[in-house]
Amino acid sequence: MRKFLYGLIGLLLIxxxxxxxxxxxxxGENVVVQMFDNRFEYTEIRVPVGGTVTFAGAGRNPHNAxxxxxxxxxxxxxxxxxxxxxDDAALTFDQPGEQVFFCTFHGNAEGDGMAGTLIVGPIEE
Amino acid sequence: xxxxxxLLLAGTALLSACAGPPQGQPSSAAVGDPATESPADWSGxxxxxxxxxxxxxxxxxxAVPGDLVLIDKGIYREExxxxxxxxxxxxxxxxxxxxxxxxxxxxxxxxxxxxxxxIENLTAIxxxxxxxxxxxxxxxxxxxxxxxxxxVYGIYAFDSSDGLLEHSFASGSPDAGFYIGQxxxxxxxxxxxxxxxxxxxxxxxxxxxxxxxxxxxxxxNVAGIAPxxxxxxxxxxxHDVSVVGNLVHDNGNVDAPAxxxxxxxxxxxxxxAGGGDSYVARNRVLNHPQSGIAVFPMLDANFYMSYDHRVVxxxxxxxxxxxxxxxxxxxxxxxxxxxxxxxxxxxxxxLTQPCAGLRSPxxxxxxxxxxxxxxxFESGLDLQPEVDIAALPHPxxxxxxxxxxxxPALPAVDVFAKSRPDLDAITVPDRPSDLQVTQKKGINIMGxxxxxxxxxxxxxxxxxxxxxLYTSWVVLALWDLSRREDLGRGRVIGWMAAVLVIPFLGxxxxxxxxxxxxxxxxxxxxxxxGMAVYALFLGLGLVVGGIV
Numbered sequence: 001m002r003k004f005l006y007g008l009i010g011l012l013l014i015x016x017x018x019x020x021x022x023x024x025x026x027x028g029e030n031v032v033v034q035m036f037d038n039r040f041e042y043t044e045i046r047v048p049v050g051g052t053v054t055f056a057g058a059g060r061n062p063h064n065a066x067x068x069x070x071x072x073x074x075x076x077x078x079x080x081x082x083x084x085x086x087d088d089a090a091l092t093f094d095q096p097g098e099q100v101f102f103c104t105f106h107g108n109a110e111g112d113g114m115a116g117t118l119i120v121g122p123i124e125e
Numbered sequence: 126x127x128x129x130x131x132l133l134l135a136g137t138a139l140l141s142a143c144a145g146p147p148q149g150q151p152s153s154a155a156v157g158d159p160a161t162e163s164p165a166d167w168s169g170x171x172x173x174x175x176x177x178x179x180x181x182x183x184x185x186x187x188a189v190p191g192d193l194v195l196i197d198k199g200i201y202r203e204e205x206x207x208x209x210x211x212x213x214x215x216x217x218x219x220x221x222x223x224x225x226x227x228x229x230x231x232x233x234x235x236x237x238x239x240x241x242x243x244i245e246n247l248t249a250i251x252x253x254x255x256x257x258x259x260x261x262x263x264x265x266x267x268x269x270x271x272x273x274x275x276x277v278y279g280i281y282a283f284d285s286s287d288g289l290l291e292h293s294f295a296s297g298s299p300d301a302g303f304y305i306g307q308x309x310x311x312x313x314x315x316x317x318x319x320x321x322x323x324x325x326x327x328x329x330x331x332x333x334x335x336x337x338x339x340x341x342x343x344x345x346n347v348a349g350i351a352p353x354x355x356x357x358x359x360x361x362x363x364h365d366v367s368v369v370g371n372l373v374h375d376n377g378n379v380d381a382p383a384x385x386x387x388x389x390x391x392x393x394x395x396x397x398a399g400g401g402d403s404y405v406a407r408n409r410v411l412n413h414p415q416s417g418i419a420v421f422p423m424l425d426a427n428f429y430m431s432y433d434h435r436v437v438x439x440x441x442x443x444x445x446x447x448x449x450x451x452x453x454x455x456x457x458x459x460x461x462x463x464x465x466x467x468x469x470x471x472x473x474x475x476l477t478q479p480c481a482g483l484r485s486p487x488x489x490x491x492x493x494x495x496x497x498x499x500x501x502f503e504s505g506l507d508l509q510p511e512v513d514i515a516a517l518p519h520p521x522x523x524x525x526x527x528x529x530x531x532x533p534a535l536p537a538v539d540v541f542a543k544s545r546p547d548l549d550a551i552t553v554p555d556r557p558s559d560l561q562v563t564q565k566k567g568i569n570i571m572g573x574x575x576x577x578x579x580x581x582x583x584x585x586x587x588x589x590x591x592x593x594l595y596t597s598w599v600v601l602a603l604w605d606l607s608r609r610e611d612l613g614r615g616r617v618i619g620w621m622a623a624v625l626v627i628p629f630l631g632x633x634x635x636x637x638x639x640x641x642x643x644x645x646x647x648x649x650x651x652x653x654x655g656m657a658v659y660a661l662f663l664g665l666g667l668v669v670g671g672i673v
Contacts, residue, residue: 036358037283037306037358038260038283038284039358039359058357060277060300060384061254061255061277062231062253062254062277081231082231082254105231105232105235105254106237107237108208108237108238112237112238112261113237113238113284
């Protein structure tokens with residue numbers, strides 16, 4: 001009983017403090033990137049060719065993700081540039097390369113503000 | 126046993142680390158990038174809309190740093206983005222130069238990464254995000270602006286510093302009429318402005334240092350003024366905000382629009398949610414269904430206790446729950462002094478938490494905090510009133526900027542240094558003759574207000590019930606100890622002292638270590654059963670309320 005209680009209390013205390021630590025990069029075949037006010041959860045995203053990035057609305061303001069060269073946009077799959085909290089847009093990338101992306105409301109193509117870099121290519125295991 | 130102890134120690138260490146003062150994080154945007162620096166003076170150039178340019182955007186695109194874009198009377202159905210520093214956008218008539226988003230476009234005017242842009246004497250309505258918006262700038266000014274029925278914020282500055290919002294009006298925004306977020310130091314002033322019929326009159330998430338909300342009116346919002354801390358934005362928690370000399374009344378308007386967190390704050394005049402070191406002084410606060418002035422913790426991905434706030438010399442009246450409230454858990458650093466008031470939660474708050482002299486180590490009230498959890502629960506279940514912002518009332522004509530057609534342009538450079546208020550010179554605003562105290566004291570039990578069904582539910586199950594359980598643990602432990610013959614008198618007295626003096630942990634320690642004569646299974650049911658009920662309802666509120 002004692003062991004269990006110690007552990008339980010400890011876990012409760014740990015859980016009560018659980019937060020999301022800020023990380024700048026993520027990689028994987030299928031990654032989810034939340035769009036907060038007014039920033040992307042990750043500013044560097046790596047996926048393999050054929051990988052998928054889901055941009056998930058998580059702010060009070062609407063957000064989107066658009067590549068600097070306008071070759072892709074969350075608008076392409078979501079149907080609007082205004083993704084609110086709970087709105088998802090999943091994009092699959094078949095061409096290798098590196099691109100800046102940004103939110104048209106809160107960033108710019110130069111990478112200022114709400115912006116990041118997408119790298120499509122081999123990822124480290 | 127070792128693993129359990131390690132978890133207990135780790136949890137305790139983490140809790141103490143996460144509940145304390147600021148965890149600094151750098152801002153994501155480069156504020157004051159030299160590439161966007163503004164000229165300090167007018168270039169002398171004027172771009173007239175629509176005489177020279179058919180749209181505001183075309184004039185802005187043609188302008189060079191320091192120009193004036195002067196906009197004639199008319200309704201402009203466009204979205205204006207400004208990326209040129211030092212522009213002044215000015216309407217010739219605040220009430221008749223209107224940017225209408227028609228609920229199709231995001232922002233009336235947005236200024237991105239361009240320092241020193243001033244916007245004057247304009248109205249922005251019906252945008253799907255914000256009326257007027259600055260982001261990632263050093264130097265901004267909004268004067269004589271009217272923002273009505275914009276779907277997120279009326280007038281909004283984010284990740285920006287050196288700002289002034291003055292002589293402005295905002296209504297009909299579900300998040301906040303005025304919002305300054307994610308900045309430290311913000312070096313910003315909101316003054317001589319009116320905010321009504323919004324979710325929050327003012328919201329400032331993670332906005333800190335040299336931030337002044339003064340000499341303004343916040344009325345008929347869902348809640349009035351709410352500096353707050355959230356994990357969705359960088360730089361938590363907020364700190365060093367001054368709220369001085371404002372008239373704050375009749376916030377609790379259930380016909381105004383609100384998002385979930387705003388609904389959780391419903392009925393409070395001024396609330397400090399989760400930050401520290403702020404100063405609330407000489408405000409006149411009346412007619413609020415919950416608290417006139419409240420200090421609360423903030424629960425998001427992390428839990429933020431409020432610390433070292435000073436609430437002094439305010440005049441507070443007509444509160445349904447209490448004029449002054451210290452919601453817990455809280456640190457002992459918050460203080461209250463010199464306020465004209467008739468009620469507080471906990472009682473005698475100015476005696477137990479004075480700003481000078483000895484303070485009670487920990488004394489706060491939980492019922493009002495759990496009531497907010499209830500509000501979040503209501504919102505999660507779509508039980509809060511639905512409000513169509515398109516149908517909300519428009520204000521009458523607002524005071525216009527003097528000499529708007531001819532006054533020279535003035536880029537927003539060093540505005541904070543020129544507008545920083547002398548707080549000591551600000552007095553409590555007079556009460557308008559037609560403003561009477563109408564809010565009656567409501568019914569509450571141990572701080573649990575009966576104004577909301579969900580609030581009562583969570584208040585009883587997540588607060589009163591655990592308190593009753595804890596009380597019964599203590600009583601049973603004392604009864605058990607009084608009958609123990611296997612312990613010497615000294616040990617019995619020692620355990621009794623531990624049970625009585627050490628809140629919660631003393632009695633738990635007795636049941637674990639004290640070799641109580643109560644059978645193990647009974648102790649299990651007694652302690653774990655109550656905690657399970659508590660955890661169940663707390664978890665339910667957090668999940669349905671959308672916090673986790």
